Amino acid sequence: MTDTAPSRLRGDSLREMVLETALRLFSERGYFNTSVHDIRRAAGVSTGAIYHHFAGKEALAKALYDALLSRMETAVDTACAGQQGCLAQGRAIIARLFELTVEQPRTMQFVLLAQHREFLPQEPPICSSQPFQRMRKVVEDGMSTGEVRSMEPWVAATALFGGALRMMNLQLDQALDRPLISYLDEVVDCAWRAIRA
Amino acid sequence: MTDTAPSRLRGDSLREMVLETALRLFSERGYFNTSVHDIRRAAGVSTGAIYHHFAGKEALAKALYDALLSRMETAVDTACAGQQGCLAQGRAIIARLFELTVEQPRTMQFVLLAQHREFLPQEPPICSSQPFQRMRKVVEDGMSTGEVRSMEPWVAATALFGGALRMMNLQLDQALDRPLISYLDEVVDCAWRAIRA
DNA sequence: GCCAACCGAACGAACGTTCGGTATCTTTTT
């Protein structure tokens, strides 16, 4: 009778389960409305297990944030990779972000909307993170090739991606009646009219 | 010796002081990092006084949120009032919002950026509030007069105001090196190119 | 002398965290 039983998780898979559960609860109810006991219960692990893998609640949130931001970074870079020019790259980024917003709303909720500085005081604002820097670079490159009108870089970047980010916001607030992806062409069209040469 | 002393506040002025202090602390450290005791101390009032004017911490936050949202509503409506056409109205709204962001960053921080649903579970998302409805209406009117290209209303609204809202975001995160107002013309120009007929 | 407005010490609940103990895996010894 070598039953493997519903053998409780151990090691890395336990760690993953804790992170997954924490993401679900943090994005559903917010960091401060989620206690370590809630995570413990929902993940089916012990308090000690959580504190074995993470130094505390804040460290858990930081580990989660870093992992998700890094995933988003990869997604943005990969989307850009195959594309030439500001329009194509911008479109690819927006398309990928729209996909992520639909496929992993919790991730986007936690990374884009949550006010991290309230529970991760050391963290720089999200706008200075790698993915956002990358977006600004795309626009600046477009400006130096003449594809984009010459203008203030901040304005150009917010003009290209601001509308898309707000559409993602609306999707996460469930304000849209059609699938987010179906707005993609019009969103990109608008954004491009705003900054093209 | 009828010294009026530094006579402690009473009545409505005490209530105002509590609201003001709460706004300062909520926007600086966030709702959950601010205890009622913190507000009590910072405002120089007693616990009982707070609970005399507000049913609890959440009710205090709601009163504050309602007051600020109503102020913002007035600001948007007033800005629109003297203007004719989508471009003029949109520009006036953005200009006023930029001013408010600089003059009352705490208000904008609390109203626009904070995740209210975490501490006011009953509250609808900010995008369904009056000021945002008004912004969408401006765009839709512009579309029916032919000033704005015919397109999906949500896309048009986010295209017109999305860039400006992100610029306000950057200002609140102190990412900009020039005064926010100085970007106004370029922001409006971009937004208008995005949706004009 | 009445009533609303205000006071603040005290309270129970919930939170993040600890820590002595146990289970499981790894290495060493026989």
Place this chain on the structure above:
DNA sequence: AAAAAGATACCGAACGTTCGTTCGGTTGGC
């Protein structure tokens, strides 16, 4: 190959603190 020893991973009851809130008492205007 089996047993012993050691190390790592996990367990969960319990702890100290802080929080939002209460409530019997006090003040001040009318």
